[in-house]
Amino acid sequence: TQSTRPQRLLHAVQKNATRGDPRSVVKAIDNFCRQKEWAMNVGDEKGCILDSVVSEVNPVTVLELGTYCGYSTVRIASLLPPRAKIITLEFNPDYAKIARQVIAWAGLEDKIQVVEGPSGEWIPKMKEQFGVKTFDLVFLDHWKDRYLPDTKLLEDCGLLRKGTILLADNVICPGTPDYLEYVRNSPRYKSQYFKSHLEYTKAEDGLEKSVFLG
Ligand SMILES: Cn1cnc(CNC(=O)c2cc(-c3ccc(F)cc3)cc(O)c2O)c1
């Protein structure tokens, strides 16, 4: 039976990356996507912007919406201080299955919790299920029409605090117009656009960094 693209991406990691070395996992995925098959990872150009925001925030509790194969999960977790944790939500069980194996290859299982299911259902359960008080950083990279409703849900569930950073991928391509309009015009956010390119292409894309003001 034919393999899927996430399965081929995992095999490229297992073939080319060193077990327990997260940066070699990131490099192996970027090489696979540049040389073999495009895949919707945040990629290396936007990934460097993600790295700088993570290093600046130094978060203890991170939420990622949209795991896919775990590329950005590994990228973020490799920069976290020892006790810090990242909870990553993935709707698609096949993606989640691959992501767990990519994360295991990187040796980052202890810092990452992969949760399967719809973000709209899991966000209201964060406090009771995972003992989360508030998030220091939220990376939005899931279905683009869920960015705005899930941000409002995070606000309503009291999961954001003064200074929480929201970092959103793909605000230009595929685009998240309603989310952009909201964070750029709401008095509750201070927003900044980081211009870049769609992963592994020359098309414009970028990340929007928004600070929740409380
Ligand atoms: C099915 N599914 C499970 N998770 C998701 C959420 N992610 C995306 O949709 C996504 C899409 C693209 C993209 C796709 C085609 C194209 F022509 C240009 C851009 C890029 C990204 O970085 C993304 O994060 C979708």
Ligand SMILES: [Mg+2]
């Ligand atoms: Mg993306």
